[in-house]
Amino acid sequence: MTQPGSAYSLDKIEEKPETHTMSVLVDNEPGVLARVIGLFSGRGYNIESLTVSETEHEAHLSRITIVTTGTPMVIEQIKNQLDRLVPIHSVTDLTVLGDPIERELAIVKVAGTGEKRSEALRLAEAYEAEIVDASPEHFVFEITGRQSKIEQFITLMQPLGLVEVCRTGLAAIARGAGQM
Amino acid sequence: MSASMTGAQIVLQALADQGVEHIFGYPGGAVLPIYDELYQQDRLKHVLVRHEQGAVHAAEGYARSTGKVGVVLVTSGPGATNAVTGLTDALMDSIPVVCITGQVPTHLIGNDAFQECDTVGITRPCTKHNYLVKDVNQLSTVLHEAFYVARSGRPGPVVVDIPKDIQFAEGIYAGLSNSQHKSYRPAVNGDERAVEAAVELMAKAKRPIFYTGGGVINSGPLATERLRELVRMTGYPITSTLMGLGAYPASDKQWLGMLGMHGTYEANNAMHDCDVMICIGARFDDRITGRIDAFAPGSKKIHVDIDRSSINKNVQVDIPIVGDCAHVLDQMISAWKAKNPKVDRASLKTWWGQIDKWRARKCLHYKKRDDVIMPQYAIERLYALTRDRDVYITTEVGQHQMWAAQFFHFDEPNRWMTSGGLGTMGYGIPAAVGVQMAHPDSLVIDIAGEASVLMTMQEMSTAAQYDLPIKIFILNNEYMGMVRQWQELLHGGRYSHSYTEALPDFVKLAEAYQGVGIRVDKPSELDDAILEMIATPKPVIFDCRVDKHANCFPMIPSGEAHNHMLMGDDLTEEDIENAITEEGKVMV
Numbered sequence: 001m002t003q004p005g006s007a008y009s010l011d012k013i014e015e016k017p018e019t020h021t022m023s024v025l026v027d028n029e030p031g032v033l034a035r036v037i038g039l040f041s042g043r044g045y046n047i048e049s050l051t052v053s054e055t056e057h058e059a060h061l062s063r064i065t066i067v068t069t070g071t072p073m074v075i076e077q078i079k080n081q082l083d084r085l086v087p088i089h090s091v092t093d094l095t096v097l098g099d100p101i102e103r104e105l106a107i108v109k110v111a112g113t114g115e116k117r118s119e120a121l122r123l124a125e126a127y128e129a130e131i132v133d134a135s136p137e138h139f140v141f142e143i144t145g146r147q148s149k150i151e152q153f154i155t156l157m158q159p160l161g162l163v164e165v166c167r168t169g170l171a172a173i174a175r176g177a178g179q180m
Numbered sequence: 181m182s183a184s185m186t187g188a189q190i191v192l193q194a195l196a197d198q199g200v201e202h203i204f205g206y207p208g209g210a211v212l213p214i215y216d217e218l219y220q221q222d223r224l225k226h227v228l229v230r231h232e233q234g235a236v237h238a239a240e241g242y243a244r245s246t247g248k249v250g251v252v253l254v255t256s257g258p259g260a261t262n263a264v265t266g267l268t269d270a271l272m273d274s275i276p277v278v279c280i281t282g283q284v285p286t287h288l289i290g291n292d293a294f295q296e297c298d299t300v301g302i303t304r305p306c307t308k309h310n311y312l313v314k315d316v317n318q319l320s321t322v323l324h325e326a327f328y329v330a331r332s333g334r335p336g337p338v339v340v341d342i343p344k345d346i347q348f349a350e351g352i353y354a355g356l357s358n359s360q361h362k363s364y365r366p367a368v369n370g371d372e373r374a375v376e377a378a379v380e381l382m383a384k385a386k387r388p389i390f391y392t393g394g395g396v397i398n399s400g401p402l403a404t405e406r407l408r409e410l411v412r413m414t415g416y417p418i419t420s421t422l423m424g425l426g427a428y429p430a431s432d433k434q435w436l437g438m439l440g441m442h443g444t445y446e447a448n449n450a451m452h453d454c455d456v457m458i459c460i461g462a463r464f465d466d467r468i469t470g471r472i473d474a475f476a477p478g479s480k481k482i483h484v485d486i487d488r489s490s491i492n493k494n495v496q497v498d499i500p501i502v503g504d505c506a507h508v509l510d511q512m513i514s515a516w517k518a519k520n521p522k523v524d525r526a527s528l529k530t531w532w533g534q535i536d537k538w539r540a541r542k543c544l545h546y547k548k549r550d551d552v553i554m555p556q557y558a559i560e561r562l563y564a565l566t567r568d569r570d571v572y573i574t575t576e577v578g579q580h581q582m583w584a585a586q587f588f589h590f591d592e593p594n595r596w597m598t599s600g601g602l603g604t605m606g607y608g609i610p611a612a613v614g615v616q617m618a619h620p621d622s623l624v625i626d627i628a629g630e631a632s633v634l635m636t637m638q639e640m641s642t643a644a645q646y647d648l649p650i651k652i653f654i655l656n657n658e659y660m661g662m663v664r665q666w667q668e669l670l671h672g673g674r675y676s677h678s679y680t681e682a683l684p685d686f687v688k689l690a691e692a693y694q695g696v697g698i699r700v701d702k703p704s705e706l707d708d709a710i711l712e713m714i715a716t717p718k719p720v721i722f723d724c725r726v727d728k729h730a731n732c733f734p735m736i737p738s739g740e741a742h743n744h745m746l747m748g749d750d751l752t753e754e755d756i757e758n759a760i761t762e763e764g765k766v767m768v
Contacts, residue, residue: 026363027362027363030312031300031301031304031312034301034304035304038304038305042305073492073496076492077489077492077493080488080489080491081489083488083489084333084334084487084488084489085309086308086309086329086361086363086364087309087363087364088363089362089363
């Protein structure tokens with residue numbers, strides 16, 4: 001079948017979407033996060049994870065870590081679109097740099113007694129999760145690590161009385177001595 | 181220089197230091213302190229528009245015809261929301277505009293105060309950048325930065341939202357500074373190696389074409405000069421987008437006319453068949469490329485753009501060069517001269533031979549009639565009868581706009597003001613007001629359609645107030661012509677709401693606005709009427725009654741490639757109905 005072409009392109013390029021982690025250094029000024037998020041929603045890009053915090057207090061600079069998916073063409077667009085926002089200092093595609101150090105923190109609440117409770121405690125030790133709150137009926141664990149480790153831990157807690165989870169989103173940095 | 185003054189005084193001082201002479205605006209509660217300062221000075225001329233959308237379009241017309249930044253002053257709430265269309269228009273077409281909006285006092289922000297709206301929130305996606313000033317001591321820095329951001333790099337609109345208490349507050353005015361912006365760094369020079377590679381590719385081309393756009397005009401007169409030099413040096417053919425008309429003289433033999441959906445047969449076919457495309461300051465917009473998977477197949481593409489995000493957005497290119505057109509063109513010329521390449525003369529000769537065959541197709545041909553004025557003929561006559569004048573053209577949006585692009589030829593840049601990216605009906609009259617303000621002795625004509633023109637007709641009142649003798653040349657066919665044309669192509673000729681049943685009497689309307697109305701419906705009377713219009717030293721509405729069913733050709737139907745054009749002179753009704761595939765119809 002011939003593809004219907006259009007002045008508005010509708011031929012989807014058969015490229016596999018890739019997941020990329022970008023590190024964006026911005027002026028910590030009002031509205032800067034709205035600019036970044038608005039860019040993603042306005043242009044139809046995905047945000048899988050978003051982490052923001054001021055990282056250099058004296059220079060009022062914040063670091064935004066964004067995990068996004070898209071075809072290589074879209075990933076390039078995202079980087080270039082971010083780069084042209086006025087209060088953005090730099091955009092680094094950590095995935096392109098290769099194997100960035102990526103960590104996330106999760107706080108996991110588990111309630112239960114008896115066998116399930118001790119199983120949860122045993123798994124928490126194995127995953128090096130810390131107990132930050134506890135009562136005879138519950139635990140609150142704090143776990144840090146790669147996303148895959150956190151995913152696994154949460155899956156394991158599911159049948160053991162998982163109440164709820166809170167996650168920070170990804171923080172990431174490039175390997176080596178250089179700056180991003 | 182630093183001195184203590186009120187926020188409102190700081191605004192005026194900053195505008196003065198930026199060399200602003202004209203400002204387009206409309207007063208209201210939240211900008212009264214600034215208006216009070218305006219009242220007490222006579223250096224800056226304020227133009228009172230009749231709607232804030234008009235203020236932005238006027239500033240756009242002013243900016244595009246002068247190369248300066250256009251300045252707008254409006255109030256909070258509805259003042260700001262009314263400006264949104266104009267701001268979006270300026271963003272799409274990369275026009276430098278600084279729009280100062282009043283805001284409710286700081287302590288009322290977020291309280292749903294009278295005439296409050298989240299101006300920075302609303303305008304964030306339709307400006308290049310925007311600011312809410314909450315500290316009077318930051319005001320002058322922000323204003324100077326706003327002008328810098330608006331005019332540098334890829335130009336665009338910038339909003340500065342100033343709460344009323346900040347306008348009253350006393351603060352320090354910091355003058356212009358040369359300090360570098362902390363994060364914003366527009367590109368200037370292109371990468372030398374990329375330029376070398378580009379010139380290398382250009383030199384080997386067998387079927388080259390220059391495809392240029394509004395970026396060349398935005399870059400300034402130097403870019404135009406360099407473009408002409410490079411194009412003549414190479415001897416290659418050149419086409420341009422709607423926005424780029426005038427950068428290369430239309431009277432030159434290397435000029436192929438505009439490309440794209442309503443571009444010429446020769447330009448589009450040359451784009452389709454080229455082996456090397458040199459794109460300068462254009463952005464591969466969907467009206468240009470047509471069907472993307474059939475766009476210039478087999479060509480190598482060089483893309484010069486100041487905005488990195490324009491590169492590889494729609495079309496993958498082989499050699500991207502990020503930089504300002506004027507600088508990159510300069511680099512290309514130097515590299516070309518240094519290389520002094522031996523171009524493939526034989527292939528170029530064949531290429532030009534092919535182009536001449538396409539030209540011989542006479543794609544803009546239409547059937548002239550004695551009983552009714554053909555719209556194309558009206559523009560041809562308007563063009564012919566204004567050759568001895570210093571002419572600036574603005575347009576509305578629709579068929580008339582495309583006919584103007586096809587039949588009114590531009591030999592110089594900054595003479596053609598049209599809403600390209602956003603396609604804003606109602607752009608033409610206010611833009612003409614802005615152009616005439618900047619060029620009081622020139623002939624400023626808005627080539628218009630009777631539907632578009634009614635969207636901002638109230639700006640006739642502005643023209644009357646400031647004695648601006650703008651000419652509104654309406655090609656009146658009583659239809660929203662382009663809508664009707666698409667309904668013929670896509671929807672079986674069912675003219676759903678594209679006919680205006682109760683049009684005003686444009687002659688009386690002109691008189692009501694203290695202007696002059698001229699009506700003509702016979703081809704034999706057209707020339708005299710146009711001459712009368714030109715000679716009238718007042719705003720004129722020229723009601724040119726044209727053929728009601730003329731359509732705009734040639735045309736690349738939606739979903740087709742550049743080499744599948746509909747030509748106007750040999751179409752049957754059936755051809756028109758079948759021009760677009762069922763699947764293509766959904767997508768337009």
